Amino acid sequence: MYDFAPDPSLAKPERYRQLVAAADALTAGEPDSVANMANVAALLWEFLPDLNWAGFYRMVEGELVLGPFVGRPACIRIPLGKGVCGTAASQGETQLVKDVHAFPGHIACDAASQSELVVPVLRAGTVTAVIDLDSPLTARFDHDDAAGIEALARLLADRI
Template sequence: MYDFAPDSDLSPTERYRQLADAADALTAGEADGVANMANVAALMWEFLPALNWAGFYRMVDGELVLGPFAGRPACIRIPLGRGVCGRAAQTGETQVVEDVHAFPGHIACDAASRAELVVPVVRDGAVIAVIDLDSPQRARFGAEDAAGVEQLARVLANRI
């Protein structure tokens, strides 16, 4: 049995370090990328407070396609450049959005979402997926969150 639940009083930096360590432990030696994404989506849901969606979109034939996640049903396909996920995939840059309703072209899969963090997963210079976190809390994500999820993306780059 796996029990990776973090302490509730961790600093954000320590919480993300423990999340990356747990993801590393769960995905090490497992070749199935979907299984690895599923476990990491569950870990993000467990580790990160104030989320209403945590998961992956995979790059498939030039567009993002829904991958494993925790949360409400989501949009299945996202064109490059569209919405927060599409912009992150197109630019290869992390997107931290304090208020998704102010983001031009935001795709509203869940009307309760207020803030979003999207981090590209890059392998051999190409975006292969994005990690997407949504929150019902405006301005939920900041620089520490971005750095923590970027570290997680580096751990997963050769495992998904």
């Protein structure tokens, strides 16, 4: 049994270092991508405060399709270039959105979401998935969060 209980007083860089180490421990040697995404979604929920959604969208035949997550039910399919997730996937770049209502074309799967961080997972330069974090707080995410989730995406590139 795994018990990953982060110390809430940790500075963000250390919290993310521990999150990546926990994800490494859970996914190392496991070939099933769905199982790995499910465990990492649960870790994100445990490690990161002030979230209302944490999970994955997978690239399937040219569009994003809902993967394992923690939170309220979500949009199942997102076209490339649409919303924060579709923009991250089409550009292959992290999207750090302090106010989702100011993001052109934002897709509101959960009306409680106020800010969002989406990081593409790249394998050999190709987007295979995105990690999506939503918060009910405006400006919840910053560059430390982006750097931490980007490190997680690099770890997962060959595991999901």
